[in-house]
Amino acid sequence: MKGKPSLFGGACIIASVCVGAGMLGLPSAGAGAWTTWSVIAISLTMAVMTISGWMLLEAFKHYDLKVSFDTVTKDMLGDNVNRINNLAVYFVGGILLYAYVTSSGIILEGMFNINSKIASVLFVLLFSGFVWHSTRAVDRISVVLIVFMVLSFVFGVSGLALNVDTSILFDTMNKETSYAPYAMAMLPVALTSFGYHHSVSSMRAYYGEERRAKYAILGGTVIALSLYLIWLVAIYGNLSRNEFGPVIAQGGNVDVLLATLGSVIASEEVKSAINTFSMAAILSSFIGVGLGLFDFLADFFKFEDTKEGRAKTWAATFLPPLILSILFPFGFVIAIGYAGAAATVWTCIIPALLVRKARQREDNDKGFKAPGGNAMIGLVMVFGIFTALFHIMSMLGMLPVFTG
Template identity: 30%
Template structure:
C-alpha cells in the first residue's frame, strides 16, 4: 500500500475527529481540572481506537464497499440495520443541533462586530442555518470547495491560538482538582463525543482496499493526532484561566470572550473567535452533508414523480428544520446536544461493533486479523459505553450537574 494513501487516510481520520467538539472540552473540564480531564481523554481515546480496530476485523467478513448499515444487516439482520439507521439519524441531528446552537450565537456576534449589523439571537440562528443549508442543498462539490478553504484557515487559526495562548499558561491553574465527583462523571459524554470518527471507517477501508496493516496504522495514528492536539488545547485553555472564572463563564460565547481577554494585548486576540467560528462551520458542513445525503437516499425511493430540485429542497427542509427548532428553543444547548449525541455515538461506535464481533467470532475463527484483548477487552469497552450512556441519562434526569 502506498505511503501517500496511508497518510491521506490518517489525515482523514484526524480531520474527521477534530471539530467543534474540541471547543466543548474546556467547558466540560472546567470543574474537574487538567489532570483528571487528561486521564478521561486517554481512556476514551483508547476505547474508540480499540472499537475502530474491531470495525476493521468486521470488514473482513464483507465487501470492502460495505457501510455500517450493510455490516449490521449482514451480521445482525434487519433489526441491526434499523438500530444502526436510528442511531445514525439521532447522532446527525444531535450534532447539527449543537452546531446551530453554538454557531448561531457566534454568527450574530460576528455580524455586529464586523459589519455593525445588530441581529437578535433568533435571527442569527435562522440566517446561519439558511446559509449552510443553501451550500449543502446546492451540492457536494460546493461543500467540498467551501470546506477546503475553511479547513485550511481553521488549521492556521488553531496553530495561532495555541502559540499565542501558550505563554500565558499558569502552572497552578493546571494543578486544580475536581470540585465534586459528579462533575467528573458529567464530563464524560461530552469528552467522548470529541473522539468520534467511526463514520469515516467504511470510506477508509474502501480507499485502502481492505489492507489490514495499513488500516491499523491509519486508525492508531489518525486517532492519536487529535488526542495530542486536545492535550495542548486543554493546557492553553485550562492553564490561562483559573477554575472559578471558567465555571462562572460557562457557554461557548463566554469561553471565547474569556480566552480572548487573556491575549487582549495581541493583534491576534480575535483569532480565538475566528478559530471557534471555523471549527463550528466546518463540522456543521460535514455533518449536515452526511445527514442530507443519508435522508436523500431514503427519499429517492419514494420520489419517482418529483423533480431533482424539489427532492433536494424537501431533503434540505427535513435536514435543517428540526435541529434549527432545537437551537431556537434551547439557544444555550451546545453542550446539551453534544451530550445527547454521545448516546448515539456509543451505540454506533461501541455497542454495535462489540455485538457484531462477538457474533462473528462465534461463527468463524478463520480470519486473517483479530483484535487482541479477547472477552476482557470487549467487556471493558462495553462497560465504558454503559457508563457514557448512564452518565448522560443521569444528567437529563437532573441527578448529575449539567455542563455548559
C-alpha cells in the same frame, strides 16, 4: 489514472469530524474535573474509541465497500437491534449538525453583524455542498481546514501559552480536592469528541481496504487528542476554574466561552485567531459529520449515487438540523452531552456486538482483525454502558455537577 488517496487526507477527515465537538465542548464539560482528570478522561476515551472503530472495520470486511451501519447491523444482529442503532446514529449525527449550525450562526452574527438565523442558513447552503459533491471534495477541504486550524490554533494558543499560570492550571489556590467525580459526567462529551464511527464505512470505501483505513483512523484520533490536550492546557492555564460559572450557566455556549476567554487576553490579534480557529473547528466538524450521516442515509434509504439521488440524501441530512436550529436553539454542551449518551450505542456497544458475531464466522481469520481479543470486546462494551449511565445519572442529579 487517479492516485491513491493519502493517509493524511483520511486522517484529516477523521480529525475534522472530532474536533468541533471536542474543542468547543471539552473545556466547559471538564471544568469540574480540571486539568489532570480531564487529560486522563479524554486519553482513555481516545484509546477505546480508536479500537472500537477498528472493530467496525473488522465486521465490515465481509461486505461490499459501499455498505454502512444499516446493512451490516441488520444482517448480523437483526432488525430490532438495527432499528435502535439507526435511531441512535441519526440522532447523534443530527444533534451534532444542529449544534454546529446553531453555534456557527451565533459566531457569524458576532463577526459580521448578521442575523444568526440567516447566518445559519447561509452556512448550511454554502458548506454542505462539499458533502453533496464527493468524499474527495471533503478530503480536500478537510486538509485545508485542518492546516488553517493548526495555523490559527498555533497563533492563538501561543498567545495563551505565554500566559499559562501553573497555579491556575493545577488549581493550587483552591482547597477542593474532589476532581475525580466530575470526570464521570465529562465522559459523554469526551466520547462525542471521538465519535467518528459513522465515517468508518466512508473511510473503508475511500481506500478500498481496511488496513489503510485503520491507519487513517488512528492518525485522525491522534491529531484530535493532541489538539485537545494543547487546547485544554492553554485554556485551563488562563481561565480559573471559578470563571467557568457563567459559561456553564449558559449551557456551555461557544460564544460565551469565547467572550470569557477574550476577557483575559490582552491581544486583539490573539482574540481574532481564537475566534477564527473556533469557526474553522465548527466548519470542519460540520462537513465531517455531514459526510458520515450523508453516507449512512444514502445506504439506509438506498438513494442512488447520482445528482438526483445525492440531492435527496442532502435534503435528508441537512434540512432537519437546520430547521430545528432555527426553531429551537439551546446550549452547545447540553446538546453534545445528549449526543454522547446516545453515541455509546454505535461507538461502543454495536461495534463490540458486531465484531463478536463476525468472529464466529469460519472465514473471519482472513484479512483485517482488531486487536485485544475477547477481553477488549468486553472492555469496549463496559466503557460504553458506563458512559451512558453517567449521563443519565448526571441528568437525574445523582452525580456532582460543577457550577463554578
